[in-house]
Amino acid sequence: MTITHWIPRSSLIDYQREIENLLDSFFGSGPEEETECAISPSVDIEELEKSYSINIELPGVNKKDVSINVNEDILSIEGEKKPGKDTNKYKYHRRERTYGKFHRSFRLPDIVDTNSIDAVFKNGVLNITVPKRKEDLSKNIEIKIK
Amino acid sequence: MSLVKWTPRTTLNLRNEFDRLFDSFFNTEEEETSLAAFSPSVDIMEKEKEFLITAELPGIKKDDIKMNIRDNVLTVSGEKKQEKKTEKDNFHRTERVYGSFQRSFRLPDSADQENISAEFKDGVLSVTIPKLKESISKSIDIKIK
Numbered sequence: 001m002t003i004t005h006w007i008p009r010s011s012l013i014d015y016q017r018e019i020e021n022l023l024d025s026f027f028g029s030g031p032e033e034e035t036e037c038a039i040s041p042s043v044d045i046e047e048l049e050k051s052y053s054i055n056i057e058l059p060g061v062n063k064k065d066v067s068i069n070v071n072e073d074i075l076s077i078e079g080e081k082k083p084g085k086d087t088n089k090y091k092y093h094r095r096e097r098t099y100g101k102f103h104r105s106f107r108l109p110d111i112v113d114t115n116s117i118d119a120v121f122k123n124g125v126l127n128i129t130v131p132k133r134k135e136d137l138s139k140n141i142e143i144k145i146k
Numbered sequence: 147m148s149l150v151k152w153t154p155r156t157t158l159n160l161r162n163e164f165d166r167l168f169d170s171f172f173n174t175e176e177e178e179t180s181l182a183a184f185s186p187s188v189d190i191m192e193k194e195k196e197f198l199i200t201a202e203l204p205g206i207k208k209d210d211i212k213m214n215i216r217d218n219v220l221t222v223s224g225e226k227k228q229e230k231k232t233e234k235d236n237f238h239r240t241e242r243v244y245g246s247f248q249r250s251f252r253l254p255d256s257a258d259q260e261n262i263s264a265e266f267k268d269g270v271l272s273v274t275i276p277k278l279k280e281s282i283s284k285s286i287d288i289k290i291k
Contacts, residue, residue, distance in 0.1 A: 027238040042241040048231050057242055059204040059269035090191030090198060093172050097187045097202055124204035124269015 027106045038100025039081060052130040059124035066126060070114045078103040172251045183245025195282055197257065197275040204269035211271060215259055223248040256281035
């Protein structure tokens with residue numbers, strides 16, 4: 001019997017990623033999504049006829065503190081949620097909100113146009129529209145039954 | 147030994163139990179354990195002249211938030227609606243929670259209930275509760291004999 005190196009799994013997120021990698025799903029988490037982040041914002045991803053609509057909950061986050069980028073087929077959203085400017089003047093009775101860095105990333109499907117991704121920040125929700133490529137929309141291949 | 151009816155406690159109930167133990171200002175109220183789908187996270191702060199409550203309500207429209215005060219209890223409630231772009235349910239990921247929410251807070255005696263103001267910005271509701279003037283200036287000198 002040989003001794004194999006044991007790689008500990010730090011969290012459930014790692015497991016989730018393992019499973020996603022196995023399934024190799026569209027919009028599975030990207031490889032570089034950090035697990036040390038203080039916050040993991042909730043995300044909905046909806047597929048529409050001509051695009052994908054990604055909605056990320058980022059309440060109280062300043063637009064300037066968010067960056068979105070695409071590297072090959074990985075879409076990354078990262079930034080920092082900072083407490084309000086004057087909050088250091090207050091003493092806390094209750095602190096349920098969490099602040100700090102966040103990072104989410106998703107593997108994009110092949111059919112998207114990464115050059116025309118659009119983002120809008122409204123009411124604490126970041127909406128990213130990832131359009132599908134036009135040629136893929138019209139691609140209609142008929143398969144004959146012999 | 148007599149049989150006692152067992153009342154199960156949910157997590158929210160447990161939190162209320164703790165609040166009751168400490169009997170703090172702003173302890174959350176029992177009615178919070180209603181059929182709300184989720185409980186928004188809040189920070190409660192205090193400085194010399196005011197209290198400030200901030201609640202995270204991302205993706206909620208201002209018109210869908212209700213606030214009222216009854217018997218010294220401030221209640222924030224409303225509904226978070228899912229905005230679907232199509233009729234179809236074609237989701238690749240659904241991590242966000244939708245539905246009704248409610249949080250209630252017992253106001254301290256020093257709160258000036260007539261002058262509470264609220265602002266909704268970037269998905270965060272900020273409620274400013276000024277303190278009554280007499281409670282701010284109340285400084286009692288105690289002489290040492």
